Amino acid sequence: MTALLDVEGLTAGYGAAPVLHEVSLTVQPGQIVAVLGANGAGKSTLLRTLSGLLPAQQGRILFDGKDLSGIKVERMVHHGIAHVPEGRGVVTELTVDENLRLGGLWRKPQPPLEPIYELFPRLAERKSHLGHQLSGGERQMLALGRALVAQPRLLLLDEPSLGLAPKITAHIMALLRDLRDRTGLAVLLVEQNVRSALSIADEGVVLSLGRIVTRHDAATLVDDADLRHAYLGF
Amino acid sequence: MDRFLFLTFDGLSRGAVYAAFALALVLIWRATRIVNFAQGAMAVATAYVAYSVADATGSYWLGFIVALVAGLLLGAGVERVVMRFVDHSSPLNGVVVALGLVLIIQGVLGMIYGNEFRPATAPFSRDAFDIGGVALLSRYDLFVFAAVGAVVVLLTLLFTRTSTGLRMRAAAFAPDVSRLLGVPVGGMLTLGWALAAAVGSLAGMLVLPTELGLHPTAMDIVFISAFTAAVVGGLDSPIGSVLGGLMVGLLLSYISGYLGATVAPMAVLALLVVVLLSRPDGLFARSKARTA
Amino acid sequence: MTVVRDRVATRIASPPMHRRLSPLLVVVIGAAIVVALTYTLPPFRTYQLATVGAYLCVTAGLTVLTGLNGQLSLGHGALMATGAYTLALWQNKFNLLAVGIVVAILVTTAVGAVIGLAAARLRGPYLAGLTLAVAVVVPSIASTFDGTFNSDQGLSVILNPPPDTMTVEQWQAWVCWGGALLTVLALALLTRGRFGRDMRAVRDDETAARLAGISIARTQVTAFVVSAACAGLAGALFAVIAQSVSPGAFPLTLSLFLVMAIVIGGLGRLTGALIGALLLVALPAVAHEIGEAAGSQRLEGNLALTFFGVVLVVVMLAAPGGLASLRIPLKKKGQR
Numbered sequence: 137m138t139a140l141l142d143v144e145g146l147t148a149g150y151g152a153a154p155v156l157h158e159v160s161l162t163v164q165p166g167q168i169v170a171v172l173g174a175n176g177a178g179k180s181t182l183l184r185t186l187s188g189l190l191p192a193q194q195g196r197i198l199f200d201g202k203d204l205s206g207i208k209v210e211r212m213v214h215h216g217i218a219h220v221p222e223g224r225g226v227v228t229e230l231t232v233d234e235n236l237r238l239g240g241l242w243r244k245p246q247p248p249l250e251p252i253y254e255l256f257p258r259l260a261e262r263k264s265h266l267g268h269q270l271s272g273g274e275r276q277m278l279a280l281g282r283a284l285v286a287q288p289r290l291l292l293l294d295e296p297s298l299g300l301a302p303k304i305t306a307h308i309m310a311l312l313r314d315l316r317d318r319t320g321l322a323v324l325l326v327e328q329n330v331r332s333a334l335s336i337a338d339e340g341v342v343l344s345l346g347r348i349v350t351r352h353d354a355a356t357l358v359d360d361a362d363l364r365h366a367y368l369g370f
Numbered sequence: 371m372d373r374f375l376f377l378t379f380d381g382l383s384r385g386a387v388y389a390a391f392a393l394a395l396v397l398i399w400r401a402t403r404i405v406n407f408a409q410g411a412m413a414v415a416t417a418y419v420a421y422s423v424a425d426a427t428g429s430y431w432l433g434f435i436v437a438l439v440a441g442l443l444l445g446a447g448v449e450r451v452v453m454r455f456v457d458h459s460s461p462l463n464g465v466v467v468a469l470g471l472v473l474i475i476q477g478v479l480g481m482i483y484g485n486e487f488r489p490a491t492a493p494f495s496r497d498a499f500d501i502g503g504v505a506l507l508s509r510y511d512l513f514v515f516a517a518v519g520a521v522v523v524l525l526t527l528l529f530t531r532t533s534t535g536l537r538m539r540a541a542a543f544a545p546d547v548s549r550l551l552g553v554p555v556g557g558m559l560t561l562g563w564a565l566a567a568a569v570g571s572l573a574g575m576l577v578l579p580t581e582l583g584l585h586p587t588a589m590d591i592v593f594i595s596a597f598t599a600a601v602v603g604g605l606d607s608p609i610g611s612v613l614g615g616l617m618v619g620l621l622l623s624y625i626s627g628y629l630g631a632t633v634a635p636m637a638v639l640a641l642l643v644v645v646l647l648s649r650p651d652g653l654f655a656r657s658k659a660r661t662a
Numbered sequence: 663m664t665v666v667r668d669r670v671a672t673r674i675a676s677p678p679m680h681r682r683l684s685p686l687l688v689v690v691i692g693a694a695i696v697v698a699l700t701y702t703l704p705p706f707r708t709y710q711l712a713t714v715g716a717y718l719c720v721t722a723g724l725t726v727l728t729g730l731n732g733q734l735s736l737g738h739g740a741l742m743a744t745g746a747y748t749l750a751l752w753q754n755k756f757n758l759l760a761v762g763i764v765v766a767i768l769v770t771t772a773v774g775a776v777i778g779l780a781a782a783r784l785r786g787p788y789l790a791g792l793t794l795a796v797a798v799v800v801p802s803i804a805s806t807f808d809g810t811f812n813s814d815q816g817l818s819v820i821l822n823p824p825p826d827t828m829t830v831e832q833w834q835a836w837v838c839w840g841g842a843l844l845t846v847l848a849l850a851l852l853t854r855g856r857f858g859r860d861m862r863a864v865r866d867d868e869t870a871a872r873l874a875g876i877s878i879a880r881t882q883v884t885a886f887v888v889s890a891a892c893a894g895l896a897g898a899l900f901a902v903i904a905q906s907v908s909p910g911a912f913p914l915t916l917s918l919f920l921v922m923a924i925v926i927g928g929l930g931r932l933t934g935a936l937i938g939a940l941l942l943v944a945l946p947a948v949a950h951e952i953g954e955a956a957g958s959q960r961l962e963g964n965l966a967l968t969f970f971g972v973v974l975v976v977v978m979l980a981a982p983g984g985l986a987s988l989r990i991p992l993k994k995k996g997q998r
């Protein structure tokens with residue numbers, strides 16, 4: 137099976153000194169890969185580089201066998217990559233409905249929003265509310281729903297559990313697994329909440345100071361006490 | 371009483387123009403956090419082109435259309451060639467670059483057309499006709515209301531009803547997120563500048579026949595009035611800018627009418643100072659949802 | 663973050679003015695050069711020299727305001743007009759030039775204090791818009807109170823003839839450069855001390871400055887008042903040189919020229935103010951000659967206008983970081 141996402145020797149950062157050092161990883165179609173690591177490890181930087189917000193300084197990003205270098209950020213959705221940034225990026229001045237529509241605007245004809253509203257009934261009730269009137273959980277649902285409107289093949293998800301109650305986190309995780317099972321969506325999931333992430337992930341990658349220090353099956357990472365102590369600190 | 375009514379309508383007519391011009395400022399401010407201090411000069415430039423065309427062809431309306439098209443092109447050009455490369459770390463950078471553009475535009479206009487006032491003819495009579503025995507409105511005033519009204523309606527439809535409008539709003543509020551969602555943010559900025567400049571050109575075409583005529587600096591004081599209108603309404607609020615424009619127009623009309631035209635500029639300055647010091651977010655600001 | 667802090671710290675610590683040369687020495691040398699020039703240059707050049715001196719007063723004040731304090735004023739042309747008209751009115755009544763210049767400075771300082779009080783509460787485009795409005799509106803006051811200011815024609819300025827030993831141009835150059843060198847000396851001393859440090863701290867990080875116990879408003883108002891006083895002096899000197907004042911001499915473009923001069927000269931440095939003042943005289947002179955050569959009156963003033971605009975835009979776009987990078991002392995630029 138050829139990997140959906142194949143990253144090799146990726147080096148990237150903000151100024152002259154790189155934040156990421158020669159990161160390599162793969163995501164298979166329908167696979168959920170959790171990216172774990174301490175604050176400042178470079179997890180968000182990795183996602184930003186993958187979606188083109190940051191230029192790669194070295195290395196190669198293949199998506200479905202195609203080299204993504206030189207592709208503009210705004211073209212990434214056309215290739216099937218959706219990035220939900222850290223802090224969710226709901227456009228607070230737009231309504232829920234407008235935010236969702238924004239997710240599918242580039243598609244002709246524009247995809248229907250009903251499936252998303254079915255997935256998140258809470259959003260359907262708040263269609264005409266402005267983004268800044270939503271609760272944190274609702275914003276997360278909106279950001280996730282907006283990314284799904286375009287029916288991407290790879291979802292780059294940055295800390296969806298940030299600031300959410302455990303119950304809502306669990307709900308969102310279950311939803312992700314469900315989506316993967318139904319649609320074959322692949323997910324690169326950045327999380328601080330290690331247990332939640334590993335509960336649905338197939339594989340876990342630990343990033344430390346911009347390098348991948350270990351990668352294992354999610355089950356192994358959870359079960360193996362030594363690994364847990366060494367890399368995840370619990 | 372008749373005089374008061376006359377001044378009211380006259381003020382609304384002026385105010386409509388300030389409203390359009392302020393709206394153009396607000397469009398760009400919302401999209402780029404730049405107050406386009408060059409907008410007056412840009413509008414004058416397109417008006418010169420328009421009247422050149424009108425003189426050559428004998429058709430005011432052809433010139434009018436040329437003004438709008440030239441506005442679109444000039445706005446897009448300014449964004450693409452200059453404003454896109456302005457460093458945003460300090461808001462002063464955009465201001466200074468825009469002022470540089472003012473110098474360039476006024477200098478080039480002076481070289482081509484000279485620094486004398488040239489006549490700017492109105493397409494309709496500016497003599498007020500009687501309504502119920504009172505002279506209130508001229509045909510030209512009606513034209514101004516219609517033109518500005520059309521602009522406001524069209525812009526409202528564009529921004530609320532079309533997907534391009536949605537893209538433009540999203541690109542203005544959250545550029546990075548919008549790009550991730552496939553919105554060509556750069557293109558939206560260019561479009562925003564083009565539209566704003568065209569609206570500015572329209573305002574210029576409407577106001578110049580009521581002032582002294584064409585001159586490279588003819589819009590300086592109009593810019594100040596429109597900037598005041600935009601600040602009165604809140605730089606972030608399109609509706610506010612329209613209301614602010616009407617308010618400033620009325621104020622200027624009453625002051626010119628009762629105290630003399632030469633007092634009007636000082637009244638604008640006074641209003642600007644008062645609003646900036648008491649309600650810097652504008653009179654109509656609902657919440658402090660956005661800060662620059 | 664720490665990197666940023668460090669940079670702020672070094673910038674606050676290092677005085678941007680001449681570190682080795684004492685300001686007094688610079689002024690004495692400057693005075694000697696000016697005197698020597700007035701005895702060697704032909705009359706017209708001496709007149710231009712005087713104009714440079716008058717411009718230097720205002721650009722020096724403005725570069726302190728914008729470069730060190732971070733406030734942009736587009737209204738200094740109007741402040742110059744205030745100084746010029748004050749001097750004209752004073753002279754025509756009392757004909758006592760030395761006192762008149764002081765009065766012109768005082769009146770402009772008072773006006774500057776009013777604007778400065780408002781300006782201290784405003785930021786970015788709001789401040790720019792307000793001062794722009796001042797620049798556009800103030801010349802129109804001459805028409806509002808035409809009984810006093812005589813509308814667009816303006817006023818002529820009564821002056822006693824210069825001492826027999828010197829020409830009018832020499833006398834003008836001495837007066838203007840006397841003012842300019844005193845201004846530079848005062849500003850150099852002022853910005854070296856605590857006040858200069860406060861201004862830079864406010865410019866770089868208002869929150870940090872406030873935490874350090876610096877009063878933001880007082881620092882900003884003081885900076886504005888100081889630069890207004892400089893503009894008042896410059897205006898008075900222009901009235902002396904031209905022997906007349908009129909609104910047309912203080913258009914909006916004058917204010918914009920001043921901004922251009924300090925940006926090109928390098929913000930916050932008094933040598934930059936001198937470069938700017940030189941350009942303000944030299945460029946229009948060159949444009950004038952080109953215009954004459956081409957036989958086109960239209961070209962004259964407008965060529966300079968266009969040229970200033972182009973330079974301003976190019977400098978702003980070429981400098982990474984815009985204004986901020988322009989105010990870092992030259993020797994540091996290479997290291998970035």
Ligand SMILES: Nc1ncnc2c1ncn2[C@@H]1O[C@H](COP(=O)(O)OP(=O)(O)OP(=O)(O)O)[C@@H](O)[C@H]1O
Pocket residue numbers: 150151155173174175176177178179180181182222328
């Ligand atoms: N815009 C930026 N400019 C410069 N440096 C940045 C920027 N954003 C992040 N960094 C630096 O890059 C490093 C990695 O940041 P990143 O945001 O990728 O961490 P993270 O793993 O996502 O952390 P967290 O769990 O806190 O979100 C950090 O040292 C951070 O200081």
Ligand SMILES: [Mg+2]
Pocket residue numbers: 179180181222294
């Ligand atoms: Mg992160």
